[in-house]
Amino acid sequence: MDTRQALAALAALAQESRLAAFRLLVQAGPDGLAASRIAEQLDIAPSSLSFHLKELAHAGLIAARQDGRFVIYSASFGAMNGLLAFLTENCCGGVPCAPAGPDCCPPATTTTKEA
Numbered sequence: 001m002d003t004r005q006a007l008a009a010l011a012a013l014a015q016e017s018r019l020a021a022f023r024l025l026v027q028a029g030p031d032g033l034a035a036s037r038i039a040e041q042l043d044i045a046p047s048s049l050s051f052h053l054k055e056l057a058h059a060g061l062i063a064a065r066q067d068g069r070f071v072i073y074s075a076s077f078g079a080m081n082g083l084l085a086f087l088t089e090n091c092c093g094g095v096p097c098a099p100a101g102p103d104c105c106p107p108a109t110t111t112t113k114e115a
Contacts, residue, residue, distance in 0.1 A: 032074030
């Protein structure tokens with residue numbers, strides 16, 4: 001993922017309804033959800049949801065597929081993982097860090113000059 005793609009993804013996620021929809025689709029897994037289920041679970045009007053899903057799709061974070069008369073949306077896990085990789089590239093200055101947790105990247109030590 002390049003900087004332009006990362007900025008588009010972050011901009012799309014920087015809105016409460018879009019972030020909630022994306023997180024819901026991540027939880028749903030590769031099978032995804034119909035737009036009507038997303039609207040129902042997030043209590044968003046279908047017209048508003050359509051706008052938000054379009055923004056997420058434009059950023060490459062979700063994909064849509066037709067299933068009969070329903071449009072099924074699913075998270076683009078490759079794009080999500082690409083964004084995470086972009087954000088954590090060279091984490092901890094290239095020093096391997098713990099898999100997860102608050103102590104992943106220990107704070108830098110500072111040295112003081114004695115007068």
